[in-house]
Amino acid sequence: MTAASLSRQPLDSADIDQADIDQADIDQADIDQIALASYVLGLGDDTLILAQRLGEWITRAPQIEEDIALGNIALDLLGQARTLLSYAGELEGKVTGTSRGEDDLAFLRDEREFRNVHLVEIENGDFAVTMARQLIFSAYQYELYTALLTSTDPTLSALAAKAVKEVAYHRDHATQWVLRLGDGTPESHDRMQAALDQVWPYVEEIFDTADTADILTALPGVAADPAALRPAWSRYVEAVITTATLSLPAPTWRSRGGRAGYHSENLGHLLPDMQNLHRSHPGASW
Amino acid sequence: MTVDQLRDIAGAVPDPEIPVLTLHDLGILRDVQLAADGTVEVTLTPTYTGCPATAVIAGDVETALRTAGVARINVRTVLSPAWTTDWMSQDGHRKLREYGIAPPVACQPAQSALSAPRSIGLTLSARCPRCGSTTTREISRFGSTPCKSLWACLSCAEPFDSFKAI
Numbered sequence: 001m002t003a004a005s006l007s008r009q010p011l012d013s014a015d016i017d018q019a020d021i022d023q024a025d026i027d028q029a030d031i032d033q034i035a036l037a038s039y040v041l042g043l044g045d046d047t048l049i050l051a052q053r054l055g056e057w058i059t060r061a062p063q064i065e066e067d068i069a070l071g072n073i074a075l076d077l078l079g080q081a082r083t084l085l086s087y088a089g090e091l092e093g094k095v096t097g098t099s100r101g102e103d104d105l106a107f108l109r110d111e112r113e114f115r116n117v118h119l120v121e122i123e124n125g126d127f128a129v130t131m132a133r134q135l136i137f138s139a140y141q142y143e144l145y146t147a148l149l150t151s152t153d154p155t156l157s158a159l160a161a162k163a164v165k166e167v168a169y170h171r172d173h174a175t176q177w178v179l180r181l182g183d184g185t186p187e188s189h190d191r192m193q194a195a196l197d198q199v200w201p202y203v204e205e206i207f208d209t210a211d212t213a214d215i216l217t218a219l220p221g222v223a224a225d226p227a228a229l230r231p232a233w234s235r236y237v238e239a240v241i242t243t244a245t246l247s248l249p250a251p252t253w254r255s256r257g258g259r260a261g262y263h264s265e266n267l268g269h270l271l272p273d274m275q276n277l278h279r280s281h282p283g284a285s286w
Numbered sequence: 287m288t289v290d291q292l293r294d295i296a297g298a299v300p301d302p303e304i305p306v307l308t309l310h311d312l313g314i315l316r317d318v319q320l321a322a323d324g325t326v327e328v329t330l331t332p333t334y335t336g337c338p339a340t341a342v343i344a345g346d347v348e349t350a351l352r353t354a355g356v357a358r359i360n361v362r363t364v365l366s367p368a369w370t371t372d373w374m375s376q377d378g379h380r381k382l383r384e385y386g387i388a389p390p391v392a393c394q395p396a397q398s399a400l401s402a403p404r405s406i407g408l409t410l411s412a413r414c415p416r417c418g419s420t421t422t423r424e425i426s427r428f429g430s431t432p433c434k435s436l437w438a439c440l441s442c443a444e445p446f447d448s449f450k451a452i
Contacts, residue, residue, distance in 0.1 A: 065425060065426035065428070065436065066426075068426065068428050068429065068430070068436075069426055069427070069428035071428075072428040072429075072432055073428070075334070075336040075337075075338070075432060076334060076335060076336045076432065077336070078336045079332070079334060079335030079336025079337065080335050080336070082335070082336070083335060083365065154366070157366070158364070158365040158366030158368070159335070159365055161365070161366060161367070161368040162332075162335055162365045162366075162368040162369070163335060165368065165370075165452045166334060166335065166452070169427060169428075169450075169452075172427065173427060173428070
């Protein structure tokens with residue numbers, strides 16, 4: 001496989017088979033590596049983009065403790081993103097011969113090359129929307145990292161052991177707020193319910209096994225099947241919602257395509273903010 | 287220099303955020319080895335994956351060893367096994383208290399607010415490092431650095447940081 005043929009569709013195993021690549025040049029091990037790189041990149045992009053979104057709250061949160069809390073949570077996610085993106089770049093390099101570093105992947109890719117789910121790129125909305133998203137995502141990550149503790153991939157299992165402890169705090173933070181707002185005043189209850197209704201269409205995509213099919217087939221035991229995380233996630237999240245006197249939304253549509261690089265305009269607005277400095281001043285440091 | 291001496295030098299490097307603690311006290315210095323070619327191999331583990339102090343600490347270790355006359359140094363960071371506050375030394379606990387930070391309690395998984403949904407502070411009370419009172423209140427589970435939470439003492443009315451158990 002040549003670097004040039006890959007660079008057109010980096011890290012997208014779905015397109016490799018159809019691409020104009022001489023099949024004779026590809027061996028199975030390369031296909032497996034690309035499937036793994038693609039999976040890791042998806043997880044990394046979820047954490048990177050949500051870290052960026054949460055960072056937008058700093059100086060704007062309802063109280064200074066929340067500025068600090070959301071900043072801390074964003075920092076944990078950024079730490080996870082650094083490990084995941086570095087690893088994705090390294091895996092890609094094994095196939096292409098030139099590996100991209102964490103900064104290359106974070107700052108020099110365009111919208112179509114990002115593999116995050118839609119949930120993490122939606123705008124922050126009011127505080128209730130951000131907490132609804134945090135509840136969904138941190139409860140998902142808690143199950144994800146719990147499952148990855150037993151991954152046969154040593155990098156993923158090491159990260160999971162570290163990150164699951166951080167994410168337990170994130171999940172608890174979101175839980176406390178959803179309970180407090182849901183079971184609070186009529187105004188806070190209504191806005192918390194409206195927030196859940198707004199973010200729920202983005203839930204299905206997180207648990208879509210189709211997006212992870214390549215890696216689950218190629219390297220069994222490495223990735224966590226998203227659908228298998230769903231029952232425990234539902235038990236937790238539904239208990240929070242019920243206890244908060246809120247009702248479980250029944251959305252009429254669902255997002256899809258994030259893992260294949262199809263995004264909403266939200267990501268298009270987020271990326272220049274995140275990438276501008278690096279692109280304007282390559283290699284800048286301070 | 288022996289490996290033990292090298293380990294003492296690296297272990298004595300102070301944490302940049304909480305300078306009363308050394309890397310040894312924190313338990314983040316995982317290993318020091320002397321390779322056949324004379325390179326000193328230092329293994330560190332971060333407290334939190336995103337802790338910004340990690341890069342500074344690696345640089346400080348390198349500087350300390352270089353000052354002690356070591357020419358070739360290789361500092362690497364590993365995530366596994368994951369750091370836990372249980373690795374903090376007893377001396378570290380005492381130093382933290384004297385510095386005004388409540389030391390971490392023995393590690394337990396972060397509890398869920400669901401287990402007692404209508405109360406907010408669910409973990410054991412942190413003991414106020416100033417007056418010793420346990421009549422304290424957790425203000426926020428997230429503090430000035432990733433490893434600390436924010437508390438207030440209801441006896442002496444002073445706010446204080448508490449090291450989070452993870």
